């Protein structure tokens with residue numbers, strides 16, 4: 001069964017003005033769709049991989065033929081990372097220090113502002129194209145960068161937050177000002193969803 005583009009779980013104009021409708025339409029409809037198409041193309045001659053989920057492919061990347069492994073990292077990662085990203089976006093769902101993830105962040109980073117500062121710094125200084133994540137590994141929160149479309153799930157860590165800092169994610173609106181995009185990201189991060197992911201992931 002071929003991989004398909006997921007439904008966008010919100011209206012394309014619903015994150016305005018922080019993430020604009022035109023950027024989302026191109027990002028989802030062209031870039032994300034492109035990764036889906038290229039993943040399907042990459043595995044077309046590998047019937048044993050065609051019934052695997054994208055999560056399985058990335059978590060078991062060593063089992064994918066070396067002939068197409070880099071393509072699966074690039075395009076499968078592109079599919080999974082965007083699937084994840086769209087699902088954690090919603091406007092005006094603020095950080096709650098009393099939530100489970102709120103308490104865990106404050107325990108780890110002392111304050112929410114310190115967490116935001118460290119996360120934005122990682123997102124702003126990532127060289128080239130990639131992502132910045134808040135992940136959970138062995139019950140420990142960690143801010144991580146991944147380059148290109150590499151996905152943290154290939155490294156056995158559980159993603160809780162992602163920001164796409166490829167230029168296609170922000171350039172139409174923010175031009176070269178990636179730091180404005182990253183500081184506005186907090187207005188469109190669905191902290192209820194992040195809390196749910198954390199509760200399901202922690203042991």
Ligand code: MN3
Nearest residue numbers: 031164166169
């Ligand atoms: Mn992208």
